[in-house]
Amino acid sequence: MALANENYLKTPEISYFDEIEKRVNAYKITHPNSKLIRLGLGDVTRPLPNEVIQAMHRAVDEMAHVETFKGYGPPQGYDFLIDKILKDYRTLGVTLDKESVFISDGAKSDIGNIGHVLGRDNIIAIADPVYPVYENATIMSGRAGIINEDDQKWSNIVYLTCTAKTNFLPELPNEKVDIIYLCNPNNPTGTVMNKAELKKWIDYAIEHQSIIVYDGAYQAYINEDDIPRSIYEIKGAKKVAIEIKTYSKSAGFTGLRCGYTIFPKELMVYTRMGDQVPLLELWSRRKTNYTNGVSYIVQRGAEAIYTRKGKQEIIEIVNYYLKNAAIIRQELRAMGYETYGGKSSPYVWFKIPDEQSSWKFFQQLLYDYKIIGTPGIVFGASGENYMRFTGFGSREDTIEAMNRLRKGY
Ligand SMILES: Cc1ncc(COP(=O)(O)O)c(C=O)c1O
Structure with a gap:
């Protein structure tokens, strides 16, 4: 059975x-x-932007000829796209290694799959209200515990209650949590954390050896001063945060599917014996074994976003x-x-x-x-x-x- x-x-x-x-x-x-x-x-x-359409047309034509045909690509993504992403980060003053960038088919898959490389007993913190996938992925991976039928909250999830009093921003938990999902700018409230607010989370994560799953799906919409375009603009973030980005909401890729996630090499998780393991290594193994990457044509389309x-x-x-x-x-x-x-x-x-x-x-x-x-x-x-x-x-x-x-x- x-x-x-x-x-x-x-x-x-x-x-x-x-x-x-x-x-x-x-x-x-x-x-x-x-x-x-x-x-x-x-x-x-x-x-879709015309540049993207033109680049994909060219990529389709490449597929039609034996000299330029592409079969399986690198599971992590093509260098031509990764290089553009790294260059883009440099404009924010952020330097990342090539190995830390993983091209994805959009943010949702990585948000759902990140649980595969994290221990089952981690305590998870999730803002409320927020994008529902963080909670559902936690429930499906068997980490959520037991539901309280009265308030519909799960025993192993720490809810970071956001209200008018907190200006709909999450506040640091009183207890120790291991994994923190942060969405900035936030869906659904549209509220944003500035650098000082985000720094508090990074300091908390460093102190408690926690990690932050930072969902930057709406990063392209930031047009106020002092709101970071990347969590890595803040000192210490590379030690504690993965950053999930997508071309969905900026370039209209919701139907095309492409994004990327950053796993800095400095970011460690721990074995039960207390040994450090770079999370990047686990993710890399996951990528190699579970996916053959994102289509060449789509990655060429994504590359075109970075042209003038x-x-x-x-x-x-x-x-x-x-x-x-x-x-x-x-x-x-x-x-x-x-x-x-x-x-x-x-x-x-x-x-x-x-x-x-x-x-x-x-x-x-x-x-x-x-x-x-x-x-x-x-x-x-x-x-x-x-x-x-x-x-x-x-x-x-x-x-x-x-x-x-x-x-x-
Ligand atoms: C906060 C947030 N993260 C991720 C996603 C999913 O993005 P993608 O289309 O890249 O899977 C959405 C989609 O609405 C979202 O609101």
Whole structure:
């Protein structure tokens, strides 16, 4: 009898995304002619940069000729892309070794898979509210412990509660934790940690021999002073942090799939006997045995992001979404909503009036304003009574949605 990994059964049976779609579809059946506006989107909508498209066309042609055909590539990624990434880090004053860069098929896979190279008994700290994959990956890997049915919290996870009082930023835990997931700029709140705030986490991790899994998926959106573009801008970070990056939200690669993760050679984990092991070595073994890497064509597309034209196109795409976020933020504020984020992030997080539950407000937005948002509760218990709007829609839809809200539709 083949046994199931029952930890998988402990995660929600239907994802929040599917729950939203179910509700939207129910609405559409009774209102087939209604024009809905999606402001809940976590996916991008602008097309790929032309530089990327051209580079991929060239790479496709290479595949058509015996002289230039490419079979299996290096599991860690092609040097041509790794070199561009290293050069980009140097513009931030960060020097990394070539061996520390691992090209991935996007951030989500590495966030999910990092648990493979970390001991089962680590205590994990996760912000609340935050991107739900950190918690689900912890549950599926059998590390989460037992759920408390009352508050839906897991016994082996330390929740870093973010509220209006903490300006929706995580605060250092009182207890010792081993693995800390930090998302900066944060999804869903759009809030950002500055260098001083991040330094506190690095000092904590050094003191407790913990590691930080730093998710920089929205790094391209940072446009405020003093917010680091990489955690390695902060002294000591190479000893304690891996950094996960993706081209999804900057260059529109959500459908194409490419990103990278940095494992500095200085970053150590420990055996039960107390011996040090570079985490990089474990990850490298994992990569060699579990994957044959990311497609050549896609990596050529990613390389094109670093050309002068490519960089310019990315700025334009990101600015488009940032402008939408700014419109949402300003309009909501003018209507009296308490908002967070939306400055260095495509996400605007806002307080729902009258302490309504976030699913109830979701229904109200859908039925009264024909707007789809994302209820805060899906990102963690502390997201209740809040809602997330995003700048990933079109400009026209964003403006129209705000008009509807202002006029009461
Ligand atoms: C915080 C965060 N990390 C990672 C991801 C996943 O990114 P990717 O498309 O690279 O898998 C997302 C996607 O929404 C995200 O919000």
